[in-house]
Amino acid sequence: MPKHYTQLDHVFQALADPTRRAVLQRLSSGSASTLELARPFDMALPSFTQHLDMLERCGLVKSIKSGRVRTYALAPKRLQVAEDWILGRRELWERRLDQLDAYVRTMKGNDNER
């Protein structure tokens, strides 16, 4: 099984939580500190930072620490891995629908020729 698969496991696992998705959504509009990110959530800070840790471990965000403040930013390349997987499936699916469509047209053509 390609290495890609383990990355995908972690990325989809990270996306399977509304708090983590909300953090990614917030970071889409710019980088933010731990406290700025935590503010909208009714959650103890240690629980919240576990979500940030998970996002950073799987490579969806990156952070730098300056003094006491850790600032997070989106690392969009890893989200691309998940996007590529989903779009790849859609492409296969659409090709299959096209084949079905072509088949139906051929059958109709055969009917008309009779």
Place this chain on the structure above:
Amino acid sequence: MPKHYTQLDHVFQALADPTRRAVLQRLSSGSASTLELARPFDMALPSFTQHLDMLERCGLVKSIKSGRVRTYALAPKRLQVAEDWILGRRELWERRLDQLDAYVRTMKGNDNER
């Protein structure tokens, strides 16, 4: 929190496993029975059908039973929910890069005018 969120939790959770992703990939090229789907996996059938059950519960596949054979097919609408979420994030991110680009161009323009 919108209803959408719970659906997304389940869909991303379902996608976070290589066996379930492989089943979706297989179904992208056409419907298949439980045994056909199980064949490539070195896994006890009850464990494998748990994966199929999870995919069906979250709406990524649908199945019909005819006699003793259950046949599965992809239900691509639910995959669209995950795709929409990811593409939405990318759009925000790209808009942000565009803004940054415009800002850099403005700053360069100001420099040239000096």
